[in-house]
Amino acid sequence: MNLNKKNILITGGTGSFGRACVRHILKNYNPNKLVIFSRDELKQYEMLQDLKNINVKNSCLRFFLGDVRDKDRLDLALKGINYVIHAAALKQVPAAEYNPMEFVKTNIIGAENIIFASINNKVERVISLSTDKAANPINLYGATKLAADKLFTAANNLSKGKPIFSSVRYGNVLGSRGSVVPFFNSYRQNKNQKIPITHTSMTRFFISLEDSVKFVLNSLKLMKGGEIFVPKIPSVKIVDLAKAIVPNRKHKIIGVRPGEKIAEVLITKDESKNTLEFKNHYVINSEIFGNHNKKKYKLKDFEYNSSKNSHFLNEKQIRLICKNLKLI
Numbered sequence: 001m002n003l004n005k006k007n008i009l010i011t012g013g014t015g016s017f018g019r020a021c022v023r024h025i026l027k028n029y030n031p032n033k034l035v036i037f038s039r040d041e042l043k044q045y046e047m048l049q050d051l052k053n054i055n056v057k058n059s060c061l062r063f064f065l066g067d068v069r070d071k072d073r074l075d076l077a078l079k080g081i082n083y084v085i086h087a088a089a090l091k092q093v094p095a096a097e098y099n100p101m102e103f104v105k106t107n108i109i110g111a112e113n114i115i116f117a118s119i120n121n122k123v124e125r126v127i128s129l130s131t132d133k134a135a136n137p138i139n140l141y142g143a144t145k146l147a148a149d150k151l152f153t154a155a156n157n158l159s160k161g162k163p164i165f166s167s168v169r170y171g172n173v174l175g176s177r178g179s180v181v182p183f184f185n186s187y188r189q190n191k192n193q194k195i196p197i198t199h200t201s202m203t204r205f206f207i208s209l210e211d212s213v214k215f216v217l218n219s220l221k222l223m224k225g226g227e228i229f230v231p232k233i234p235s236v237k238i239v240d241l242a243k244a245i246v247p248n249r250k251h252k253i254i255g256v257r258p259g260e261k262i263a264e265v266l267i268t269k270d271e272s273k274n275t276l277e278f279k280n281h282y283v284i285n286s287e288i289f290g291n292h293n294k295k296k297y298k299l300k301d302f303e304y305n306s307s308k309n310s311h312f313l314n315e316k317q318i319r320l321i322c323k324n325l326k327l328i
């Protein structure tokens with residue numbers, strides 16, 4: 001699908017994903033309008049300054065201050081928009097446990113507002129970013145993202161094709177704001193500090209920012225409405241990640257934090273019965289939307305689990321990737 005001449009809006013456009021996505025679109029396409037929708041004017045100002053320093057044509061950019069909790073503001077922002085990429089969210093697991101209603105308002109009510117503003121404005125496609133924490137959630141962040149996924153799937157029944165709504169679900173993004181890579185990296189200077197590790201068996205799925213952007217844009221192209229797109233991505237052992245970023249350093253085990261799992265799941269056993277496998281990704285089809293031919297579904301009792309993944313990165317590979325991405 002070509003984004004040239006299209007009007008595209010990215011909620012959370014100043015976040016880790018949003019910034020990478022905007023750069024990718026400006027480098028590879030020529031949209032008519034690319035709208036960044038978020039709350040903080042400083043992040044928007046700083047993003048514009050950064051974009052002025054790279055060699056991309058940015059006259060199509062529009063910075064729109066707004067909150068996804070405010071449906072009137074969203075209604076205005078979505079006028080004339082063809083595609084919405086919904087990346088705005090609150091996402092820190094511990095913050096969600098202590099401020100549950102804030103997460104409900106942004107991640108769930110915000111999703112509902114996006115849906116109705118998109119229907120009112122006859123947007124063509126809406127793709128929403130979800131997370132592995134939404135699969136069998138045990139923390140409130142994951143539960144709000146699962147609720148948002150369900151809202152986006154069900155929205156296809158309301159919109160009757162204009163727009164179509166789908167979601168993308170992936171694991172940890174290497175080097176994103178507040179993630180474990182910058183956290184471990186902050187321990188490199190002080191050689192006496194031990195690296196805190198929650199659990200020696202902990203594993204996570206990992207994807208690079210650039211690959212997450214490519215996957216979201218490809219899903220925007222493939223979507224028919226109601227699917228959850230899941231990329232095939234490698235796992236890492238958190239212990240190997242710590243060793244890769246800060247080699248030859250002692251670890252201290254601090255225990256699993258509230259709301260944390262030892263392993264993450266991208267596709268649950270229950271979802272596998274309506275999941276299709278492709279070379280580089282899976283598609284979880286909605287049980288309530290779309291035409292289902294049960295014979296198409298070959299995965300039975302399959303769980304895409306970060307500890308049982310067939311593809312693990314070792315310490316050396318992680319270090320090389322982090323170096324290439326200039327994260328260490």
Ligand SMILES: NC(=O)c1ccc[n+]([C@@H]2O[C@H](COP(=O)([O-])OP(=O)(O)OC[C@H]3O[C@@H](n4cnc5c(N)ncnc54)[C@H](OP(=O)(O)O)[C@@H]3O)[C@@H](O)[C@H]2O)c1
Nearest residue numbers: 012014015016017038039040067068088089131172173176
């Ligand atoms: N990073 C990961 O490891 C990861 C993994 C899987 C899925 N995801 C999902 O990917 C998406 C993007 O994540 P990210 O890493 O880019 O997050 P991020 O860096 O924290 O960025 C979040 C963005 O959302 C905006 N925002 C927050 N609340 C808002 C509101 N109420 N209204 C409008 N904008 C709001 C923020 O800007 P302001 O504060 O200025 O409003 C910021 O631009 C999220 O949906 C997240 O759940 C992330």
